[in-house]
Amino acid sequence: MLNNRQETMRQAAAFFTGEIDRLITKPVRLMEVCGTHTVAIFRAGIRQLLPPQVELVSGPGCPVCVTPNDYLDTAVAYSRLPDVIITTFGDMLRVPGSASSLAAEKAAGSDIRIVYSPLESLDIAAAHPEKKIIFLAVGFETTAPLAAATVLEAERRGLANFYVLSAHKLVPPALSALLADREVRVDGFLLPGNVSAMIGEQPYCFLAEKYHLPGVIAGFDPLDILQSVYMLARQIHASTAIVENQYRRIVRHEGNPAARQVLTQVYETVDAAWRGMGVIPASGLGVNDRYRRFNALAALPLQVEKASEQAACRCGEVLRGIIKPADCLLFGKACVPEHPVGSCMVSVEGTCAAWYKYGAGK
Ligand code: SF4
Structure with a gap:
């Protein structure tokens, strides 16, 4: 027996799926480019709710997944230095590099510590002035502002032993690279709500203007996702292509200018390597010259063997x-x-x- 709220949600889901079925009359592929969406779609069984002509495919939306082996190999090489402490989010630990992983290095005795915020690295730096603390800065536009704020805080606290190894990535250039790839076929995008809360709607406009593809910034509840697919279906049915924002309760048109200001104070746009996609121009963030002393690669240069990918992994x-x-x-x-x-x-x-x-x- 459903309560009133559950019944309302059931009716809304039935409306969206019915309309999607009515509006989409030929096979379409819609791509989500956010790992949180990928998990939410699976957890709610949304693929099974959609009509067979609508296929959901996952894109490069998981920051750990898109980080290539050369970054991991560099992190492993730093972790082997006796005067280095690596700080990292936990999911980086088990990612295999060319020949090792951070988990293997930790088991072998390297000082690698899991943090839940980059700011924790600063307390470790303060407690261990004899060590060099390197934070593995991995993530999209969502997490990069906090890493940038951590650099500013390190400067404010006068910490001379804190460094960032940046692998921050930017979503719009990756979408652009995907669409330039002849093997990729996509009819519309579910755009990441969390990234969009930072960058706003404008950076996606090229999808419509250059590729005539619709995009919908989507929230993360099951009904958010179903409504977003419905909004894409409406556009596809009408042969229109614009960027719509389903997640207005969080994402403002202009994004979060204050967070972007912190970001641009510390970082600059750089070409970046993505796993499986090669080097994409202007798709990453590197520490800028003003904060060069916090850039691990610039301040603590080291030789790392050229990376190799697992041949059978696709x-x-x-x-x-x-x-x-x-x-x-x-x-x-x-x-x-x-x-x-x-x-x-x-x-x-x-x-x-x-x-x-x-x-x-x-
Ligand atoms: Fe996925 Fe295959 Fe790579 Fe495993 S080896 S991560 S299943 S693509």
């Missing part, structure tokens, strides 16, 4: 939505969350991990 194709995880021969066999071969099986937001945990969906 994360690159998974991240571009070209194949599904089950198309990888290792999926669920040699590669499972307990023993991941590729990064897409490590993070809870990784596409392969989500497929494994929640079943193959459709």
Whole structure:
């Protein structure tokens, strides 16, 4: 027996799925580019609710997944230095690099500490002035402002032993690179609500203007996602292409200018390597010259052997939505969350991990 609220939600979901079925008359592929959306879609069984002509595919929306081996190899090399403490979010630990992982290095004795905020790194730096503290700054526009604020706070506190190894990435240039890829076929995008809360709506306008593709900034509740797919369906049915904002309760048109101001104070746009997508121009953030002394690569240069990727891992194709995880021969066999071969099986937001945990969906 459903209560009033549940009944209202059931009716709303039935309305959205019915309208999507009515509006979409031929097969379409819609891509979500946010790991949180990927997990929310699986958890709520949204693929199973949608009509068969609507296919949801996951894109490069998991920051850990898109971080390439050369970054991991560099982090591993730093962790082996006796006077270095690495601080990192936990999901980076088990990502396999070319020949090792941070988890393996930690087990072998390297000082690698999991933090829940980059600011915790500063207390570690203050407590260990004889050590160099390197924070692994991985994430999209959502997390980069806090890393930038941490650099400013380190300067304010006069900490001379705190550094950032930046692998921050920017979502819009990755979408642009995807659409330039002839193998990728997408009819519309579910855009990341959390990233959009920072950057606003404008950076996505090229989707409509250059590629005539619709995009909807989507929230994370099941009804948010169903409504966003419905909004995409309306656009596809009408052959229109604009950026719409379903997540207005959080995302403002202009985003968060204060957070962006902190970001641009510390970081500059740089070309960045993405796993499976190569180097994408102006798609990353590096510490700028003004804060160069906090940039691990500039302040603590070291030699790292050239990275190699796991030959059989097809994360690159998974991240571009070209194949599904089950198309990888290792999926669920040699590669499972307990023993991941590729990064897409490590993070809870990784596409392969989500497929494994929640079943193959459709
Ligand atoms: Fe890579 Fe494992 Fe995914 Fe295959 S199943 S693409 S090996 S992460």
